[in-house]
Structure formats: structure tokens, C-alpha cells
Amino acid sequence: MKSYAALYPQLEAMGQREWSALVKQQLAERFAPDAHGKMPVWQAAMAALPDVIPSEVELQTEVSIGHERDISPAEREAMCEQLQHFHPWRKGPYQLLGIDLNTEWRSDWKWDRVLPHITPLAGRKVLDVGGGNGYHGWRMQGEGAKLVLGIDPTRVFAMQYLVMQRYIQSNSHYVLPIGIEDLPEKLAFFDTVFSMGVLYHRRSPLDHLFELRDCLRSGGELVLETLVIEGEVGQALMPEGRYAKMRNVWFIPSIETMCLWLQRCGFKNSRCVNVNTTSLDEQRQTDWMHFESLADFLDPDDRTKTIEGHPAPIRATFIATAP
Numbered sequence: 001m002k003s004y005a006a007l008y009p010q011l012e013a014m015g016q017r018e019w020s021a022l023v024k025q026q027l028a029e030r031f032a033p034d035a036h037g038k039m040p041v042w043q044a045a046m047a048a049l050p051d052v053i054p055s056e057v058e059l060q061t062e063v064s065i066g067h068e069r070d071i072s073p074a075e076r077e078a079m080c081e082q083l084q085h086f087h088p089w090r091k092g093p094y095q096l097l098g099i100d101l102n103t104e105w106r107s108d109w110k111w112d113r114v115l116p117h118i119t120p121l122a123g124r125k126v127l128d129v130g131g132g133n134g135y136h137g138w139r140m141q142g143e144g145a146k147l148v149l150g151i152d153p154t155r156v157f158a159m160q161y162l163v164m165q166r167y168i169q170s171n172s173h174y175v176l177p178i179g180i181e182d183l184p185e186k187l188a189f190f191d192t193v194f195s196m197g198v199l200y201h202r203r204s205p206l207d208h209l210f211e212l213r214d215c216l217r218s219g220g221e222l223v224l225e226t227l228v229i230e231g232e233v234g235q236a237l238m239p240e241g242r243y244a245k246m247r248n249v250w251f252i253p254s255i256e257t258m259c260l261w262l263q264r265c266g267f268k269n270s271r272c273v274n275v276n277t278t279s280l281d282e283q284r285q286t287d288w289m290h291f292e293s294l295a296d297f298l299d300p301d302d303r304t305k306t307i308e309g310h311p312a313p314i315r316a317t318f319i320a321t322a323p
Helices: 007-013 017-028 039-048 073-085 108-118 134-144 155-168 203-215 255-264
Strands: 095-096 099-101 126-128 147-151 171-178 191-197 216-228 268-277 304-306 313-323
Touching: 007 017, 007 039, 017 255, 039 073, 039 155, 073 099, 073 155, 095 155, 108 134, 108 216, 108 268, 108 313, 126 134, 126 203, 134 147, 134 155, 134 171, 134 191, 155 171, 191 203, 203 216, 203 255, 216 255, 255 313
Parallel strands: 126 147, 126 191, 147 171, 191 216
Antiparallel strands: 095 099, 216 313, 268 313
């Protein structure tokens, strides 16, 4: 695909010729017209978007692409209709040619919590595991990262990335519609690896930590954000059924348990740098995400509990160094 054309020679120049060929094959398969039932709809919506060069792009303080003056009101109205074909918009927000893409998550708030604690990204090769539509990846580029690869197997998120890439035309940030298991083994390539909002969806959290470690060069930095519970070392919640209506939540550790897991998986200097209770202002329904959201996942009579009676979502960010 044209949007990824600059990626292949970059990987080859970094000594990753075989991986470059693998990525090219994976993208051809995952963006094929019959690869997803909605692919023809998405491709038609993409083709209907206006061709315009944005007057400016801001990625460091926000993700803002162009201004409302860059297109006509009629073009903007038509564009809004096309963008709804890529629903649900979960990570953001985006300002796109005067359109306020008010996504389900205020992902900028999470970024503001994480950024002060990480090694500066300027000149670094970065992997964003489970990065969704690439919102955080754009902010990573805004911080000067040399190369950002986001991976997320959910196809619509990759299409949302391509919407933004259509106008940003970046040669340093890409979102691939693959999972971490689709990366080469023992890659040892990245300076920084992010895994935010992923660990509790993995059946084996320790295996996930080993996968993350294998993606990092020696001395590289892991930035991991996950749900946590209050408790002592060794304690973790394994929901009997759903957690906040999610079927695929397996393990939610205490902060001390998470630090122990990182240590047992070989990471050095692991520490928790931020703890935050998810608010109804940070995750909510919007015009760009019509499905149920956090307000529907909590007990209406006791917002400190999920609808199933578990502790309400608390998220913690951890930093650790690869051996």
C-alpha cells in the first residue's frame, strides 16, 4: 500500500530486510478487499474523502490537522458522513480540517500522565502494542521519535490511522493491523516499547511480558499501563465472568504483584509511576462512539464498583528496563 511505501526501505536500512518483506506480505493480506466484511465500505469512504493539503499539522501538544478554512462547509459535512463509516472512534481526540473527532477516550489525558515519566523519545525507535488507531503514536512522533510502529489487529483502527495518514503523510509513524505474536521472535529492535491497556486482555500476562521484553534492545525501556486492584504482593483479581461487561479480562494484579511479575520476567528497575481512577469524563459515549461506555459498566448505585461488583477501573503506569 502506498501509505506504507516508505516503511520497507527504512526497515531494510536498519538491518531488518526479512522483517520488511514479512510486513509487506502481512499488509497485502490484511488490506485485501475480502479480508474483512466492511473493507469495501471503508475503502469507498476513504476514496470519498477530500484531497487537500492541510495548512498545518500539530502533533506535540495535540493531534490537529489543518483548519476549517482548508475545506468548504459542504465538503466538511460530507466528510463527517464518510468518517462515521469508520465507527467506533475510541482513541483521540483529533482535530481534522475543522472537524472535532470527540472520541470515546480522552487519550490525551493518559498521554499527559505518562509523558513526564518516560525517557525522552527523540531519536528513538518505538513500538506501541495495542495502539488502536495510532493516537498515541502521533504524539510520540510529536516528541521526536525516529520511528513509531503501532500494532493492533482490529482492522477498523488501522483504517482510522490511514484516514489521518492521508493528510499527515508521515514517514516515521505507521500502524500495522497485526498482533504482537505476528512480529519476528527475539526482535530486540526497539528503544522503547509501550503496552497500554493490553495486559489484562492476555490469558498469560507473563508470556506477554516476555514478548514485550523480546521486542526491546538491551537497556531499552518498557512503558506499561494496565488495570490494577488494591492489594498486597501476590494478589490479583481473576474475574469469574465479565469485568465491566468485558469478556476478555483475565488477570488484574495489585501494584506490588505487577512489579513482581516484571522482576520475574527479567526487567530491571521496575516501578509504578502513576495511579489513576478512570473517570466518566475520560471514557464516555460521544457522537463518534455510540456504543456503551464506562457509565454503563459501573454500578449505578455505587460508582466504586463495576456492574458485576468488582472494584471500578483503576489504572497504573509502570516503567522498567530490559536486561
